[in-house]
Amino acid sequence: MSLTHPEILSEKRNLLAQCLKKAAVSKNGAVRKVLLAGAGVAALAFGVPQAAFAQADLPKTIPEGLKLEAAQALPITPFYTEAPSADAPTWPGGLIRAEKVTDYAIPAGMTAWRILYHSLDAERHDVVTSGFVLLPAGPAPAGGWPVVAWAHGTSGVAQPCAPSLMKDLYYGDEGLFEFPKAGLAVVATDYHGQGTPGAHQYMNKLAQGYDVIYSVAAAHAALPGVLSKQWVADGHSQGGMASWSVGEMEQQMKNPDYLGTVSVSGTVDMLDFIAPTPEEVGAPFYFPMVAYGLKARYPDFDVHSILTKDGYEHYPLIATKGCWFTGYAAYLGKTSAQIMKPNWTKVPAVQAMLKEDIMGDKPVKGPLMVLTGGGDVSVPPGGVKKTAQKACKNGIKLFFHLYPGLDHDPTMINSTQDQIAWIKDRFAGKPFEQNCGGF
Known part of the structure; x- marks a missing residue:
């Protein structure tokens, strides 16, 4: 799978490919953005992966981490500010501005636009949000390209960590480009x-859910007639909570063009994510980001x-x-006990967050597909499955599937064709x- 033009091949892939060590189903709990370039996306048909992915060492020092990020970074221009x-x-x-983009490392034929638009935060205050639109190659079909409103996983919390400020759009080599290849914007x-x-x-499921929903309206304003009115939400990790939240919000908004969520x-x-059991391992370096949130x-x-x-x-x-x-390099080797104070989950703000982020209690509009990996040690599959079971008991109809043995990012990559279908x-x-009732 050719993901980038040769002249802008990601430095991170070149560096990481040199230190290749082990196969894709990792148990180290923090595998992310390090899949060897050129590996194909396997069509699983809800089975065992048909292709192996390679993983490499992650940065061990802050300078190494900053270097990898700098290799992908684009400048924060006045477009954003x-x-x-x-x-x-x-x-x-409401669309504030849009611009066609030529500095992304995207497959030949695809086109990309940046958008800037109004959204809402968790308390429904006005905020300005950025994003991008990725279009399939060729002319749009009658009625426009079907739309997937994409919600990304954790990229960081700082301003430079926006996927639209990264040459590979952060998920380019993790299945994102497969959607336009399949005729989905x-x-x-x-x-x-x-x-x-x-x-x-x-x-925060509310803040991220609003950002996803209102990106669709902004994209339609930016590209009138190019995009279908109908759309589906899809997200991974942090975005997996956001996309499920979209389903809850759409139950109230009753938008007839919204068709469902992955x-x-x-x-x-x-x-379960921020305080996993010892057997679930977890990834403690996320915790300072949680504190920021x-x-x-x-x-x-x-x-x-x-x-x-x-x-x-x-x-x-x-x-x-x-x-x-x-973030990974900064807290490498640190345990949860070294990073977080005892009884930190009892702090009122943490309790408020946990209450606000409860999933599986509220009805959702449209179909819901819930996927997880059996080897995921960043977002433990037990918590995902438990939430899906709770949702079913609450009358929410969904399709659930667990991919045996797959860790966090390999689940996204290996399930992409199932998502698309x-x-x-x-x-x-x-x-x-x-x-x-069947899982």
Whole structure:
């Protein structure tokens, strides 16, 4: 699978390919963005992977992490920071500006646009959010390209960590390009505070859900007649919670053009994600990002109330500059106990977040597909399955599938063709088959 033009091949892939060590189903708990370039996406048909993916060492130092991120970074231009013009719309979904992009490493024939639009935060305050639109090759069909509203997984919490500010769009080599190849347009929010000024309300299902929903309206305004009115939400990890949240929100909004949601390895059980059992391993380097998200959501919250001295040591870097690779390297070897203070989950702001992020209780509009990997040690599959079972008991009809042995990112990559097939069935109006009671 050719993902990039030769002249802009990702430095991170070249570096990581040199230190290739082990096969794709990892048990180290923090595999991300390090799949060897050139591996194909296997069509699983809900079975065992038909192709092996290779993984390599992650950065061991902060400078290494920053170097990998710099290799993909694009500058934060006035597109992201200039105030809207006086005549720009101000309602949620209102398009502020759009521009065609030529500096992304995307497959030949595809075209990309940046968008800047109004959205809402968790308290329904106006925020400005950025994102991108990725179009398939060739002319749009009658009625426009079917739309997948994409919600990305954790990229970081700082402004430079927006996927639209990365040459590979962050998920380019993790299945994202497969959607346009299959004739589906991608409308991808960055989430506000990434790309745009302001604080990113990390791991808040309301804030991220609004950003996804209103990106679709903005994309239609940017590209009139190019995109179908009908759309499906899809997301991985942090985005898996966001996309499920979209289904909940659409139950209230009752948008007839919304057709359903795919949630892949979603953080739909937040307590299981931030305080996993020892057997589930977990990834402690996410915790300072969670602290940042709490501060963004609850301004009176003091991050020192949950972060130890070691936990806070690199917090300013993560809050302002470093993204996923840097966060991983900064806390490499640190345990949850070293980063988080005892009883930190009892802090009022944490309790408020856990309550606000509850999934599986509220009805959703349209079909829901929930996928997870049996070897996922970043977002434990037990929590995902438990939430899906709870949803079924609450009358939410969904399709659930667990891919045996797959870790966090390999689940996204290896399930992409299954996602696409399911999504195309929604656009084709085929009946939805749920399997509640069967897992």
